[in-house]
Amino acid sequence: MTALNVIALDAIKDVPGAPMPLVEREVRFTAIDFCDYTLTWRVELNDANIVDGTAEYTMTPPADSRIATVLYASANGIRLLPTTERRLDDTEDGWRLSTTKAAQAQWYYLPDRTTIRIALTPSENITSGLGITVALKPTQDAKTLPDQLYEDNLEALRAGTLARLLSIPAKEWSNPDAGLYYRGEYERAKRKEKAERLNDYTRSSSLSIVPGGNYGGARRRNAEED
Numbered sequence: 001m002t003a004l005n006v007i008a009l010d011a012i013k014d015v016p017g018a019p020m021p022l023v024e025r026e027v028r029f030t031a032i033d034f035c036d037y038t039l040t041w042r043v044e045l046n047d048a049n050i051v052d053g054t055a056e057y058t059m060t061p062p063a064d065s066r067i068a069t070v071l072y073a074s075a076n077g078i079r080l081l082p083t084t085e086r087r088l089d090d091t092e093d094g095w096r097l098s099t100t101k102a103a104q105a106q107w108y109y110l111p112d113r114t115t116i117r118i119a120l121t122p123s124e125n126i127t128s129g130l131g132i133t134v135a136l137k138p139t140q141d142a143k144t145l146p147d148q149l150y151e152d153n154l155e156a157l158r159a160g161t162l163a164r165l166l167s168i169p170a171k172e173w174s175n176p177d178a179g180l181y182y183r184g185e186y187e188r189a190k191r192k193e194k195a196e197r198l199n200d201y202t203r204s205s206s207l208s209i210v211p212g213g214n215y216g217g218a219r220r221r222n223a224e225e226d
Helices: 004-014 020-038 085-091 147-166 176-203
Strands: 042-044 048-050 056-058 065-075 107-112 115-119 126-138 207-209 220-222
Touching (some): 004 020, 004 147, 020 147, 020 176, 065 107, 065 115, 085 107, 115 126, 147 176
Antiparallel strands (some): 042 126, 048 126, 056 115, 065 126, 107 115, 207 220
């Protein structure tokens, strides 16, 4: 992991007089925004045990991170489709009380950012049967970022940090014009990263991820085999 103050030390050279705690805060806010928008920080969580009669499962992200969204979920190796509670209420009568074999569960939705609910409720126990891939973002008090996220996106994170700092009014380092320039650089970098990650996901859309390994390097099988 890379400490956020590494980026702060790089950015502070262009905002003389800015206190380091403020620079570190803006680095953190930039990283949160960048990850939330691009969904570039992706991990496969430890497989959870499916429990007979239990529909909701807690997702635990790594330290210094929060779950931005779920990218992929599977029950007993079979892909689950994302949905919403409202949609299930509208289309699936009695779904809350219905049960099924885990391999025949079809959907998932998120009651909150740390809970996944699968439908229909499984009627069997399966060890390590629930696979989940998520996109992450830093917490409000994060001190570190993954090394690869730092290496691949340093310039974007630096630009976003400078855009925020230079746009603060009435400070000795304030420079609205430079702030606008860096804002443009940052927004372009965000859009580029999001497009690249979307292309990665599209290219693998004919494949399903089998639990095990990191996202992007996970074992895969053709969806036709499911």
